[in-house]
Amino acid sequence: MSELTPDEIRRRRLARLGGGSQPSTPQSSGNNDASSSTAGPSTGPPTTPLSSRNPPSSLEIESQTSSMETDGPSSSLDTVVMESQPQSSSQTMELDSECMEKSSQPSQMDVDSGIENMETEESDSRPEAKRHRDTSYGSEATEDQMLNAVSRIFVVSWKEESTSDTLHLPDISSCIQQQQGCVNFRNVINQILMEVLMKIQDGSENPLLTLRPVTPVVSPMKNYSGSPRSISPMQLTPDVPKREFISRCEPLVCKEVDMINYLLDSYERVSIEERTAPKRTSIPPMSEVLSIARNQCILLTSLVLQGTFTEQRSQIIGTSHLLPYLMSHNLPRGFLPELVQTVCVEGEGFSRVFSPLLQSLHRMMQTVYLDTDDYREPLAILAELCEIKSGNSRPICKLITQQSNWNYAPVSKATGLEVEKLSFLGPFLALSVFAEDNIKVVEKFFAGPPQMLRADTLNVAYQSLRHKLEYARTELHKIIHAMLVNIDTRDSALQYLASALQRNSTRSQLQVDEKLVAGDGFMLNLLSILQKLSFKIVINKVDTFYPFHPNSLMDFSTETCFNCSTEDLSSWKNSLKEQTPPPWQEPKFPTMCFFMTIYCHHLSIIPIIVKYLRRIRFVRQLSHNIEELERLKSQWEKTQAARRNQILLKTWKSQMQRLQKSKLCCDAGVLDSLMLQRCLQYYSQVAHYLLNLVNLEPSNSSRLPNLSEVSMQFRALPEYS
Known part of the structure; x- marks a missing residue:
């Protein structure tokens, strides 16, 4: 076809x-x-x-x-x-x-x-049908709408006698009538807040508790109306969800807490207004009114925390009213950063607000250990506070270095222990899994006879403790890093780290009095922080003359050198000082951090491993003595030495059990794969640095340098490098 x-x-x-x-x-x-x-x-005849x-x-x-x-x-x-x-x-x-x-x-x-x-x-060709709207219609708020928003935010009324859901403030009405058509909302909001706070202060009971909550009939989003005649897009209830607090940190029952609750609720209601009418509240003048409302809540909260309405609070002994809210995560979103950024310009007022909070965190960390999770909140709160920025500075970091207990001057022979127990960051750095530092860890994770603990039970305990340690060290690194990147606190933070190392310099000795130095947990946490800070250091930028710099934070003069006598080292240092210009550079953070980390390894992980191996040998020897004494029991049980041997056997077994549990705790802390991996990674950097010192004139040749011509910079280094 x-x-x-x-x-x-x-x-x-x-x-x-x-x-x-x-x-x-x-x-x-x-x-x-x-x-x-x-x-x-x-368009055409139908019959066609x-x-x-x-x-x-x-x-x-x-x-x-x-x-x-x-x-x-x-x-x-x-x-x-x-x-x-x-x-x-x-x-x-x-x-x-x-x-x-x-x-x-x-x-x-x-x-x-x-x-x-x-x-x-x-x-x-048929265009899509679109509804044409006037975008400006109903967007810009009128003065009545802004006044109604202020009334809803602060749960007050001034037009008529108060019903059961708002506080009636008749004095506000005359103030608004005098400014009809040109209302100064900053003055109005300030007057509203002052009157409400005075009612709370002067009343026998909180007047806000007598208000009847008004529950909205429908969802706020469903009841939204874009009509300009709508007085309120949502009938907001004054009864915001009740805040819940953890049992170990509940707020006090006092007038100040009632005031803070009201100010926090008002701050939160501003956000509810923005979510309910996002278009109207995002443009002036409504956005300006809401910003003023937030700012006034922040300012008056700072006054309440300073005790302006009641009594002046002690910056050291007093407990901050902010602590329960931070511990229970009850503050509105954005409240804490705005409070810091607003109050930090006040100087003494900023210290009166946040010094009690910092000291409360310090005292709380002195009572918590790794046997529970109670250490997490104080660490996270301090890390969050240190991360808050105001411009290019971090106000909380600066305030920490201004605390009286930031870095105590030595008052006894136990200078190393004083850093751990008395300094501000000491309790934060003292979290430990070692039995010598915290016996509660042994009771929680290794209860019962050591020989009865199964391997899988021990592995679970090890993983749990190492996870806790890693979390704590991560938060501590955030705190120290925030203080180091802040220009105002960098020198103070470096001085604290160097002081903590110098005061524990005796830890490297063979015989150490444990009562005079910081614990093993403190030193390992400090080591972990320095390791994380050193990972990004470029070895070629490290000043090789820094150990011999007259202003070096580390004093290496008492350490044994690689291949240099004390007289040779002294004369060489004098010759360096006479050179013009001197060979060393101005000390910078990468160089200082690199050498502090070397020194910290010498004082922390190396002595701890030596003590760990010594404990293992002692456990083996003690176990051998117990077995030998029990084997000969038939020979001495009927002699005069029977009672003495029985007491000795009982003492040895009790000591053996304690040492075995101590060893289990050491296994969790010393045999941590993450920490050992960081040690190896850092020592690879040290090896690179030492090779550069041996061969100061690197070339493409694979020949090793002449050892008789090793530089003095290498020979004068401490032997533990």
Whole structure:
């Protein structure tokens, strides 16, 4: 069969469409009448057969569509289109099926492209119906709307006698009437807050507790209205969700706490206003009013915390009213950073607000250990406070270094122990898994006879303790890092780290009095912090003359050198001082941190491992003595030495049990894979540094340098480097 020409195909299709439309016309006459009355007059005579008409062009279809859309209002456009569809449903179905058949034949796609393009243009040419709105309508708040928002935020009224859901403040009404048309919202909000706080202070009970909560009938988002006549998009209840506090840190029952609760609730209601009407509250003047409301809540909270409305609070002994809220995560979002940034410019007022909080955290850390999770909140709170920035400075970091117990001067021979027990950061750094530092860890994780503990139980205990340690060290690193990146506190932080190392310098000796130095947990935590700070140090930028710098934070003069006598070292240092200019550079943080980390390894992990190995040898020896004494029991049990041997055997077994539990704690702290990995990573940096010192003139040659020409910088280094 020969293939049809394009003209014959088009002619047959038009004939088929025209014939198929005739029987459907009488059946849908009722629908046509209804649709014609809705859609408007027809564009052609209804009796004209489709085969006698030329196909309409896309331009005509677009003009018809546009005229249809402009006849009626835009809101009824979808209804018009939906009602006009049944008028030619059979024709559309036939046309669509025919198009699908032709589209499946690649040989006829080009032939029918004209008709298919016509149909596509007809469907695509109709523009999408959009509702035209005036974007400025209802967006900018009026003065009445702003006053109503202030009334809702602070749960007050001034127009009429108070109902049971607001506090009535009649004096505010006269103030607003005097400023009608030009209300000073800062003065109004300040007066509202002062009157409410005075009511709380002077009343026998909190007047806010007598207010009846008004529960909204529907959801705030469902009750939202964009109409400018709407007084409130949501009837806000004055009864915000009650704050819950942890049992070990509950707020005091006093007037100050009631004031703080009211100010925090008001601050939170500002956010509710913004979420309820986001468009109106994002542009002036409503945005300015809400900003003023927030700022006034912050300022008055700082006054309450300073004891302005009651009595002046001690910066050292007093407990901060902010602590229970921080411990229970009850502060509104953004309140704490804004409080710090607002009050930090006040100087003495900033110290009166946050010094009690810092000292409360310090005292709390002295009572918590790794046997519970109570140490997490104080660490996280201090880290969060140190991260808060005001411009380019961190006010809390600066305030920490201004505390009287930031870095105690030595008052006894136990200078190392004083750093751990008396300095501000000492309790934070003292978290430990060692039995000598904290016996509660042994009682919690290794209860019972050591020989009865199974391997899987020990692995779970090790993982739990190491996870706790890693969390604490991560938070401590955040705190120290924040103090080091802050220009105002960098020198103080470096001085504290250097002082902690110098006061514990006797830890490297073979015989150490444990009562005079800091504990193993303190030193390992300090080591972990310095390791993390040293990982980004570029070795080539480390000043090789820093150990011999007259202003070096580390004193290496008493340490044994690699290959240099004391006299040679002294004369060489004198020659360096006489050089002009001196060979050393101005001390920078990477150099100081690198050498402090070397020294910290010498005072922490190395002595701890030596003591750990010594304990293992002693346990083995003690176990051997017990076995030998029990083996010979038949020989001495009937002699005069029987009682003495029984007492000795009992003492040895008790000591053996204590040593085994102590060893289990050491296994958790010393055999920590993460810490050992950091040690190896750091010592690889040290090896790179030492190789650079041996060969001060690096070349591409693989030959080793002449050992007789080793530089004095290498020979004068401490032997533990």
